[in-house]
Amino acid sequence: MSLFKKTLNKLIKKNISVATVESCTGGLLASTFIKHTNASKIFKFGFITYSNESKIKFLKIKKNVLNKHGAVSYEVAKCMVENLYKIEKSLITISTTGIAGPKGGTINKPVGLIYIGLKYKFNTKIYKKRFKGTRIKIQKDVVKFIFNKINHLI
Numbered sequence: 001m002s003l004f005k006k007t008l009n010k011l012i013k014k015n016i017s018v019a020t021v022e023s024c025t026g027g028l029l030a031s032t033f034i035k036h037t038n039a040s041k042i043f044k045f046g047f048i049t050y051s052n053e054s055k056i057k058f059l060k061i062k063k064n065v066l067n068k069h070g071a072v073s074y075e076v077a078k079c080m081v082e083n084l085y086k087i088e089k090s091l092i093t094i095s096t097t098g099i100a101g102p103k104g105g106t107i108n109k110p111v112g113l114i115y116i117g118l119k120y121k122f123n124t125k126i127y128k129k130r131f132k133g134t135r136i137k138i139q140k141d142v143v144k145f146i147f148n149k150i151n152h153l154i
Contacts, residue, residue, distance in 0.1 A: 081117030
């Protein structure tokens, strides 16, 4: 059984709801949940907030946070996951923001730099990871990383 199916089955068995807000993964995370049978039992909500404007409008992230830290930052990943929880009180909320490439990286924020927010019940953890490969490989590796974390968490 795949990691994805195994994790989904555990979420269903324990009745743990999930909501996502994605930037760099562009819906791949939500899609990975939804493509499995019975996902509707636990998957509640998914946002794709790719632009800064959508992060401000829908997630109520302050402009000064985005201006000071940039969309690809610990602070924005934390705001994304915590503000999503305010919208949808799922037991697990997840955020992704980063640079999947192939362009857009800088010395301080290289291609493959991803921040992942994971809130379970009342605990929030932000992961700073660096993934390598093509754009789609980076996105897939981010999703796999998240499913691994959820699998160990629950």
